[in-house]
Each structure stands twice: as C-alpha cells, then as structure tokens.
Amino acid sequence: MTDNETDERIRPLKLDFARRIQSWLKHRAAPEKPKEEPETSIPQLAHNVLLDAVAERATDIHLDPEPEHLCVRFRIDGILRDVALIPRRHTAQFQGHIKSLVDIDPPPLLKPASGGTVYDLEGSEIHLRVTCTPSVQGEKISIRALDPKRIRYSLEELGLTSSQKEMIYDWLESMTGMVLVTGATGSGKTTSLYALLHELKLLNRSVVTIEDPVEYRVEGITQLQVNEARGITFSEGVKTMLRLDPDFLMVGEMRDIASAEAALSASSTGKVLLSSLHSRDAAGTVTALRNLNIEDFEITSALELVVSQRLIRRLCKDCKKEGRTPDKEVRWLESIGMKAPEQSWIGVGCDQCRGTGYSRRIGLFEVWRVDEDANQLILEHTDEKSLRRAIHESGVPTLLNDGLEKAAQGITSISELRRISSYGFGI
Numbered sequence: 001m002t003d004n005e006t007d008e009r010i011r012p013l014k015l016d017f018a019r020r021i022q023s024w025l026k027h028r029a030a031p032e033k034p035k036e037e038p039e040t041s042i043p044q045l046a047h048n049v050l051l052d053a054v055a056e057r058a059t060d061i062h063l064d065p066e067p068e069h070l071c072v073r074f075r076i077d078g079i080l081r082d083v084a085l086i087p088r089r090h091t092a093q094f095q096g097h098i099k100s101l102v103d104i105d106p107p108p109l110l111k112p113a114s115g116g117t118v119y120d121l122e123g124s125e126i127h128l129r130v131t132c133t134p135s136v137q138g139e140k141i142s143i144r145a146l147d148p149k150r151i152r153y154s155l156e157e158l159g160l161t162s163s164q165k166e167m168i169y170d171w172l173e174s175m176t177g178m179v180l181v182t183g184a185t186g187s188g189k190t191t192s193l194y195a196l197l198h199e200l201k202l203l204n205r206s207v208v209t210i211e212d213p214v215e216y217r218v219e220g221i222t223q224l225q226v227n228e229a230r231g232i233t234f235s236e237g238v239k240t241m242l243r244l245d246p247d248f249l250m251v252g253e254m255r256d257i258a259s260a261e262a263a264l265s266a267s268s269t270g271k272v273l274l275s276s277l278h279s280r281d282a283a284g285t286v287t288a289l290r291n292l293n294i295e296d297f298e299i300t301s302a303l304e305l306v307v308s309q310r311l312i313r314r315l316c317k318d319c320k321k322e323g324r325t326p327d328k329e330v331r332w333l334e335s336i337g338m339k340a341p342e343q344s345w346i347g348v349g350c351d352q353c354r355g356t357g358y359s360r361r362i363g364l365f366e367v368w369r370v371d372e373d374a375n376q377l378i379l380e381h382t383d384e385k386s387l388r389r390a391i392h393e394s395g396v397p398t399l400l401n402d403g404l405e406k407a408a409q410g411i412t413s414i415s416e417l418r419r420i421s422s423y424g425f426g427i
C-alpha cells in the first residue's frame with residue numbers, strides 16, 4: 001500500500017492519534033529501519049485512541065484485523081468511520097494492551113471474552129466494556145466507551161414532544177404498572193431509562209435496579225449488578241430488590257425468558273417496574289413480550305406505558321439549508337403514503353461536521369399509554385399489524401410522524417429519515 005492510498009483510507013481526524021499512526025506508516029514504508037523511531041509507546045497510543053474517541057463523541061471503537069493492518073474504526077452518531085490503520089507488526093501488542101486493561105489475558109483467545117473497567121482519561125472517568133472474539137481474520141475487539149458526563153439526565157433533552165413528556169409525567173405521578181422503553185439495539189433506550197430514573201430520584205422515590213452490566217452509576221439509587229458466578233441472577237436479584245422496599249424497580253433489559261419472568265414477577269407484587277425491550281415500535285412491544293412467553297392477560301394487567309424510540313442524526317447547525325425537496329425523497333414519501341413537503345432541510349457539509357452534514361443525534365419517540373381499548377385487543381390476541389393500526393388511529397403519533405415533524409423543523413432531514421426507516425419503522 002502506498003502512502004497515498006494510506007492517506008485516503010485513513011482520512012485522519014484532526015487529532016493526535018491519527019497523525020502519529022500516519023507517521024508510523026511512513027516509517028514502515030521505508031525499506032530500511034526508520035531513522036527515527038516514533039517516540040510513542042503502545043500504552044500511550046491506546047490512550048490516544050481513547051482520547052480521540054471521547055473527543056469525537058464515539059460510542060464504540062472497533063479494532064478490525066485485516067491482512068496488513070489493524071483497522072481502527074469509531075462509531076460516531078451511529079455510523080462507523082475508519083480512523084487509522086495500525087501496522088501488522090504492532091497489532092498483537094496493541095490488542096494485548098487493550099485486553100490487559102480489562103483483565104483479559106493478552107495472548108490470542110480460543111473463545112470470546114469480555115470485561116469492563118473504569119479508565120482514567122486525563123482526570124475524567126470513562127467506562128469501558130471490551131469484547132474480544134476470535135475470527136477467521138484474526139482477533140476482533142470492540143470497545144464500548146461510556147462517558148458518564150455525556151449522559152443526558154433530563155427528559156427534556158432527549159427529543160420528546162411536550163405532549164409525550166406530559167404522558168410520561170402523568171405516569172410518574174400515578175405510580176402503577178410497568179413502563180417499557182423499547183427500540184432496536186443502539187436506539188438510546190439506556191439513556192432514556194436513566195433519564196427516567198433521574199426524574200424519579202428528583203421526586204424522592206426509592207429506586208432499586210438490577211442491571212447487566214450497570215452502565216452508569218446514579219447517586220441516590222441502589223443498583224445491583226447481575227453476577228451469575230456469585231449466584232446473583234435476574235430472579236435472585238429481583239427477590240433482593242423487593243426486600244429493599246422500593247417504590248420503583250428497574251430491570252435493565254428483558255432480553256430472555258428469565259429476565260422477563262423476573263420483571264413480571266416484580267410488577268405483579270404491585271411495585272412499579274421499569275425495563276427495556278428490543279422491539280420495532282409500540283405495537284411490536286406486545287409481540288416481543290408474547291415471544292418471551294408472557295401471556296396476553298399478564299401483558300394487559302402489567303403494561304401501562306410504552307416509550308418506543310429510535311435515534312436519528314441531527315442536521316449540522318452550521319451548514320443546514322432549506323431548499324426544494326429532492327425527487328428521491330418525494331418518491332419515497334409517496335411510496336409510503338405520505339405527502340412530501342415542497343421545501344425541506346438538507347445538510348450541505350462543512351468543516352464542523354467533517355463534511356457529513358450532520359452532528360449529534362436526537363430521539364424519535366412513540367409514547368403509548370395502554371388504554372382499555374388496547375387491552376381488549378391484546379386479550380383478543382389481535383395481531384401486530386392490526387394493533388399498530390388501532391394505536392395510530394387512536395391518535396398516537398408514530399416514529400415516522402415524529403421524524404417528519406422534526407424534519408419540518410429542520411432538526412433532521414428527510415433523507416436521514418429514509419435511511420433509518422430501512423430498519424423497520426412501524427408504518
């Protein structure tokens with residue numbers, strides 16, 4: 001690979017790390033030993049990767065093995081970008097160092113392993129969750145980096161409309177049943193759950209959680225961590241939680257039958273339960289619960305509120321502009337039975353957004369208060385499609401409605417809405 005090809009592939013972020021890596025690659029390209037060894041050590045390089053990742057608001061760092069390199073990629077605003085290539089001769093040492101941070105043995109693994117740590121990044125604590133998997137290309141490592149300072153603790157900032165916020169505050173005051181935050185992986189469910197927990201804390205309620213893993217520590221609430229090796233399963237954890245006499249319980253995620261049963265048993269004691277669940281939209285939540293072996297009558301007796309969500313990129317405020325809606329977006333909207341606006345916003349691309357036209361993300365929401373009519377339909381085992389139609393006919397705006405509203409306000413674009421709609425949207 002020539003330097004030019006390398007430069008093109010890397011498209012360096014402005015930061016220190018990519019520059020240093022590029023300098024390494026230039027040395028590597030020289031036929032004889034480099035005159036000047038880069039002064040950076042492997043631990044310092046790893047530190048720089050993390051510094052860059054946090055500075056760029058990356059949520060995940062991927063280290064992907066390739067024949068000649070280890071490709072470092074950052075997930076920024078939900079999209080993966082190549083940021084650097086580490087030469088093969090440094091790959092094993094680099095991977096080994098990352099693994100040693102979370103107490104995984106540095107030599108190549110025979111089976112997947114994961115671990116977590118709190119990393120001191122120049123005085124601020126970053127939560128790292130490292131997952132390593134052997135693959136035919138070599139060892140793949142992904143690092144989830146959580147910066148507790150970045151979490152938005154207020155419902156206001158998530159992107160909820162004022163009527164959606166009102167529905168949530170109504171529920172907080174009624175203190176009954178189960179609220180589920182639902183969406184696909186990476187849709188911001190955890191952030192919303194923590195924002196809800198924070199609201200509860202402000203109301204001086206007693207809150208106990210069981211999570212796997214505890215992603216953020218919240219002062220003023222009690223958080224239990226699942227630890228199968230020590231016998232703390234979801235169901236044991238729920239029993240412990242109930243003994244602590246809380247007003248609110250949170251089961252981090254209903255991801256399998258055991259955690260779903262644990263959550264249901266907690267809510268059947270009359271306690272208020274919060275949890276998250278993987279589903280496409282509000283109606284899909286009922287299907288997801290049925291798939292976890294929960295009976296229709298159990299769903300109707302527990303489920304009070306569903307906050308379904310999806311993250312969408314925000315237009316860069318420095319380069320967005322309004323113009324005629326592109327034909328492609330008009331055709332897409334018409335194909336799904338929506339009327340296309342004549343004018344809409346697009347992101348042109350500038351230095352501030354690295355030419356992408358977008359910066360940061362915001363939630364699209366569908367907030368569904370499960371009423372008597374809906375309960376009747378669930379008890380009749382109505383299929384998902386009919387239930388979806390009934391929910392929307394009752395006046396609950398869909399994720400798409402919310403997205404179109406945010407596009408009309410210039411918060412996002414119609415093409416971004418089309419991009420995320422390919423993951424299923426509850427239309």
Ligand SMILES: [Zn+2]
Binds near residue numbers: 353354
């Ligand atoms: Zn821009």
